[in-house]
Amino acid sequence: MNKLNITYHPDYDIPVSPKHRFVGTKFSDLFYYLKGQKFFSKCNVTNPQNAPKERLLRAHSSIYIDKIHENKLSDSELRKINLPWSQRLSDRSFLAIEGTYQAAKLSLEYGIACHVGGGTHHAHREYGFGFCVFNDLAYTALNLIEENYVKSVLILDADVHQGDGTIDICQKHPSIYTCSIHSESNFPFEKKQGWLDVSIPARSSDEYYLSQIIQTLKEIDNRISPDIVLYDGGVDIFKDDGLGNLNISREGIIQRDRIILENFRKKRVPVTTVIGGGYSVDKSELASRHAIIFEVALEMI
Numbered sequence: 001m002n003k004l005n006i007t008y009h010p011d012y013d014i015p016v017s018p019k020h021r022f023v024g025t026k027f028s029d030l031f032y033y034l035k036g037q038k039f040f041s042k043c044n045v046t047n048p049q050n051a052p053k054e055r056l057l058r059a060h061s062s063i064y065i066d067k068i069h070e071n072k073l074s075d076s077e078l079r080k081i082n083l084p085w086s087q088r089l090s091d092r093s094f095l096a097i098e099g100t101y102q103a104a105k106l107s108l109e110y111g112i113a114c115h116v117g118g119g120t121h122h123a124h125r126e127y128g129f130g131f132c133v134f135n136d137l138a139y140t141a142l143n144l145i146e147e148n149y150v151k152s153v154l155i156l157d158a159d160v161h162q163g164d165g166t167i168d169i170c171q172k173h174p175s176i177y178t179c180s181i182h183s184e185s186n187f188p189f190e191k192k193q194g195w196l197d198v199s200i201p202a203r204s205s206d207e208y209y210l211s212q213i214i215q216t217l218k219e220i221d222n223r224i225s226p227d228i229v230l231y232d233g234g235v236d237i238f239k240d241d242g243l244g245n246l247n248i249s250r251e252g253i254i255q256r257d258r259i260i261l262e263n264f265r266k267k268r269v270p271v272t273t274v275i276g277g278g279y280s281v282d283k284s285e286l287a288s289r290h291a292i293i294f295e296v297a298l299e300m301i
């Protein structure tokens with residue numbers, strides 16, 4: 001029986017107050033949600049190790065890495081990240097970034113793999129931003145190329161927020177293509193210029209949104225043939241998301257993920273998925289939304 005490879009670590013959760021917009025338990029909530037499903041017998045779980053510094057240095061400055069390691073961020077640097085500091089936050093940042101990289105290597109071997117985390121796309125080379133400490137997408141893309149696993153990477157980011165940090169870190173790299181499909185009027189309010197940016201008007205609903213997804217895939221297919229796709233399937237496009245402003249239904253998220261995964265699986269391009277953003281006071285609902293990408297990935301194995 002073919003299995004879906006997923007990467008996860010029990011230390012991913014982030015200690016935050018229950019009132020915080022960021023649901024600190026969302027990683028274990030999702031993992032236990034998946035574990036409770038029948039299909040979990042078709043999943044093969046591996047745990048990442050800490051990211052080695054030589055890999056981290058390809059995406060982040062030495063000074064910044066040391067600040068995270070040694071708890072030396074200034075108050076203003078911490079405010080940018082907007083998560084309370086804790087040793088766990090530091091430790092899990094070194095783990096989670098490697099979870100995406102490990103999932104990517106598994107997807108090169110098996111065609112598709114999913115990370116129960118990742119999508120920290122606001123982290124820049126020198127600083128963290130918007131709940132993101134290190135940038136797993138840029139880290140993975142840069143290391144896969146540097147270590148000669150692939151020649152080119154498409155980072156396809158469908159989180160409701162633009163992956164400004166990913167664009168900043170990868171912008172000068174000639175064979176990393178960043179494509180972001182995001183709300184035109186949401187954080188980050190200063191948008192970056194990536195390889196391909198698609199702005200979706202606030203309160204757009206399924207039909208328009210999915211037509212833009214299809215259109216964007218056509219454009220990608222016309223322009224490049226990447227060796228791997230890193231797909232950020234953020235569910236903050238959902239109509240009732242705490243930080244989103246689109247009007248996408250649960251069925252719309254399923255359709256989006258299916259259209260995207262099918263597009264690349266048909267061409268035999270390996271795909272790695274990360275969960276990206278999703279915000280809700282209802283933790284079990286949030287877990288079930290983040291589980292969609294795993295359910296759709298299971299259709300593809």
Ligand SMILES: [Zn+2]
Nearest residue numbers: 159161236277
């Ligand atoms: Zn987001």
